Amino acid sequence: MTRVLVTGAGGLAGVNFVRALRASSKEYYIAGTDYNKYHILYPDVDARYLTPRHSDRTFITRVAEIARKERVDFLHPQPSSEAYVVSAKREKVPCRVFLPPASVMRVGQDKLLSEKRLKADGIPVAKTVPIAGKADIRAAFSKLGKPLWARARHGAGGRLSLLCADPEEARLWIELWVKRGGVGYDEFIIQEYLPGRNVAWDSIWKDGKLVTSYSRERLEYPFRHISPSGITGTPSVSRTIHDPRLNEVGQRGVRAIDPNPNGAYSVDVKESADGTPCITEVDSGKFHSTMPLWGYIAVKHLGMPEYANLADLYVRLGMGEDLRDAPPKTDLLPDGYYLLRDMDVGAYLWREDDGSKQKVL
Numbered sequence: 001m002t003r004v005l006v007t008g009a010g011g012l013a014g015v016n017f018v019r020a021l022r023a024s025s026k027e028y029y030i031a032g033t034d035y036n037k038y039h040i041l042y043p044d045v046d047a048r049y050l051t052p053r054h055s056d057r058t059f060i061t062r063v064a065e066i067a068r069k070e071r072v073d074f075l076h077p078q079p080s081s082e083a084y085v086v087s088a089k090r091e092k093v094p095c096r097v098f099l100p101p102a103s104v105m106r107v108g109q110d111k112l113l114s115e116k117r118l119k120a121d122g123i124p125v126a127k128t129v130p131i132a133g134k135a136d137i138r139a140a141f142s143k144l145g146k147p148l149w150a151r152a153r154h155g156a157g158g159r160l161s162l163l164c165a166d167p168e169e170a171r172l173w174i175e176l177w178v179k180r181g182g183v184g185y186d187e188f189i190i191q192e193y194l195p196g197r198n199v200a201w202d203s204i205w206k207d208g209k210l211v212t213s214y215s216r217e218r219l220e221y222p223f224r225h226i227s228p229s230g231i232t233g234t235p236s237v238s239r240t241i242h243d244p245r246l247n248e249v250g251q252r253g254v255r256a257i258d259p260n261p262n263g264a265y266s267v268d269v270k271e272s273a274d275g276t277p278c279i280t281e282v283d284s285g286k287f288h289s290t291m292p293l294w295g296y297i298a299v300k301h302l303g304m305p306e307y308a309n310l311a312d313l314y315v316r317l318g319m320g321e322d323l324r325d326a327p328p329k330t331d332l333l334p335d336g337y338y339l340l341r342d343m344d345v346g347a348y349l350w351r352e353d354d355g356s357k358q359k360v361l
């Protein structure tokens with residue numbers, strides 16, 4: 001039996017990750033942590049613990065203490081913020097992890113640094129203006145036209161993003177957050193607005209080699225009508241797609257951020273007006289929220305081999321296990337499946353071509 005500790009286990013991604021491990025033929029003992037006393041009740045874990053937030057000095061010692069007490073073999077820190085702290089303090093953790101080095105994650109978690117790195121490698125990205133003060137906001141519009149997309153350099157879920165019609169809107173938006181404290185002008189970048197398809201390319205790598213990947217298009221976000229940007233983090237409607245351009249740009253994007261990829265890498269792509277796939281983010285060491293859920297669906301509802309259970313595959317690789325069958329490197333999942341999910345409605349797998357529908361959660 002492999003003993004696993006999942007941090008952020010009460011978040012959507014954490015709950016999906018734990019559920020997927022439970023669907024494995026392998027028996028897992030799973031302990032989970034969260035900082036939220038309500039959310040920690042959600043995952044199907046054998047033991048649950050509260051921890052401080054990742055920004056608290058005692059976070060890593062608490063996680064290490066739990067790992068020791070639970071005799072954990074493998075630690076999966078699900079939220080990017082926690083994964084970064086674990087990678088940076090790797091020597092404190094008494095078990096295996098499957099994470100890129102903190103130097104890589106630092107670039108992946110800063111949208112300005114990653115934009116520069118990707119651009120230097122000739123990978124399509126949105127034209128970007130870094131903001132240091134008020135004057136740069138006006139300059140961004142003179143340079144790039146309008147409308148433009150304002151966003152934070154750090155964080156997830158479309159943090160502090162807004163489509164701004166003109167420099168005045170961008171200034172009011174940015175200054176509201178600066179006035180509230182906690183961020184400076186330099187936490188913002190202003191980018192060319194990419195109006196095309198919103199796509200995710202999710203992948204698992206081992207020792208610099210791509211193990212498997214799949215692409216999906218995000219079609220709707222929950223509660224989008226009550227959010228200023230319409231981006232609320234994880235989609236309520238998405239569909240699997242096959243597109244060789246995404247397989248190429250995804251791999252190039254990961255390699256640009258990490259020359260020796262190891263673990264999970266989630267790449268976000270938004271298409272420009274002429275349909276060019278531009279990378280907006282390379283989240284290194286990260287499972288997108290629905291990545292473990294798609295893997296769960298693959299083995300439970302699509303009859304796929306066990307390697308398609310991405311959470312299980314990731315833990316096995318992280319534990320140094322050799323795979324019996326190698327999954328396809330790209331387009332792991334068949335295309336044309338829609339995942340429909342929302343608060344209180346459960347989750348459904350649907351096909352538009354034949355109208356078939358299955359309840360998956």
Ligand SMILES: Nc1ncnc2c1ncn2[C@@H]1O[C@H](COP(=O)(O)OP(=O)(O)O)[C@@H](O)[C@H]1O
Nearest residue numbers: 126149155156157158159191193194268280281
């Ligand atoms: N330049 C842009 N133009 C239009 N939409 C964007 C742009 N950059 C990001 N987005 C939107 O914001 C979403 C979240 O951005 P992403 O790069 O994934 O960062 P994070 O997930 O860390 O918030 C993207 O999926 C995309 O829909």
Ligand SMILES: [Mg+2]
Nearest residue numbers: 157268281283
């Ligand atoms: Mg993202």
